[in-house]
Amino acid sequence: MQKTPLTRELMAARTAAEFQDGWIVNLGVGMPTLCSDFVVQGRKVIFHSENGVIGYGRNVSGDNADPNVVNAGLQTVELMPFASIVHHADAFGIVRKGLLDVGVLGAYEAAANGDFANWKLAGRKGGGIGGAMDIAASAKRIFVMMEHTTRDKAPRLLRRCTLPITAPGVVKLIITDLGVFEPLGEAFRVKEIAHGHTLEEVQALTGAPLVVDGPLTEVQV
């Protein structure tokens, strides 16, 4: 069977399908900011950015783009009719109060115990925390969007993180190019798997045991 890992856009669409009507959602730099292009029709999702833009929409470019309206990745986005602007400290007050229904973040590693690591690489002095620690500590749930392995096919879903973590025990769902996974403590539950892949193949690329409840379903986008 043809193996079809999810593209970045399909991962974003699959992630955005989780956003419920009325949710307040923060999208991190990288793949997560693609999610604002894929809100399920009929749902009002309020995208929050740490720069104080509350209620942005799709990525826009060219004549439609205002260089002063950007998301966390500094990409120009549209403002929704219900949008408002606050300053940086108020944007994080919203985060600390626990108003975010979900924060979607990229990661270098995600672990079966719900830890994830996305701010510092091995052997490096500097790091890039950005707003990830504030969001991870206070959002109602954290989703991680990431490539399933490194370029050398080393697993990035692990039993425990090897890199310095961003927050302990907060990850509820992991969306990769190979499927959708839920941390269970010592293993990951495979909720969905990418088209054409077997459980054994994905297990070989994962650093913790995979378990399945019932029949294995393909990623639905």
Place this chain on the structure above:
Amino acid sequence: MGQKVYRTFEEAVRDIPDSASILIPGFGPGVPLNLLRALYHQGAKNLTLIANGAGGPATPGHENTITSGTLVEAGRVRKVILAFTGATHPSRRSVLEELQETGEIEAELTPQGSLAERIRAGGAGIPAFYTPAGVGTEIANGKEHRVFNGRTYILEEAITADYAFIRAWKADTFGNLIFRRAQRNFNPIMATAARCTIVEVEEPIASEGELDPDQVHTPGIFVHRIVKIPPPPEGILHANPANAAPAHGPAPASP
């Protein structure tokens, strides 16, 4: 009371001494690029910069753009307090990281929300506060931990500085400021946290009474100096996005 409107950026930054600490806002939009350029040419060194990140040097086509990264690369900075002290791309090592490794720059890495609140607290007369951000991570090492209502928090201390460089959309001669869209970001909080707040403004400076008090984001009592940005090419209106640090997290490329 003294005149707040200065004619040139050169005059507005002339007295900044070596070893000054400076708050630099910006998150894509909202970077005080004209003040940064004037400071670069003014020559002050051993600076402490407080910012979201210290983006890299100017890229082709934007050689005229001076960022906090340019000051770092020119050896003018002794200390930084940032939410990004390393390149977010795994394969790239920034000059800032190299200078940290050789000990030439002291870098304090802080979660972005804690950075913003530390500045807000500094401008609001609050010495420190507790936050859950960073609990259970390396960032919490050596910080006071305290439990409130069953949840653990760490103590973060306020930040104030000698100067703040501010980028505003509108200002009046009293120093009342209005920001536009996501240019606002760190600008209003940094404007409150410095002993001397210097503003570059896009629109012609209004007279007192022309700005609606209900629309003012930053009261003029926090502002000391204002300079109107001249039209391009002399003045700079927009940052090159490639120079700005992103908001959080790495680009999810393979390490």
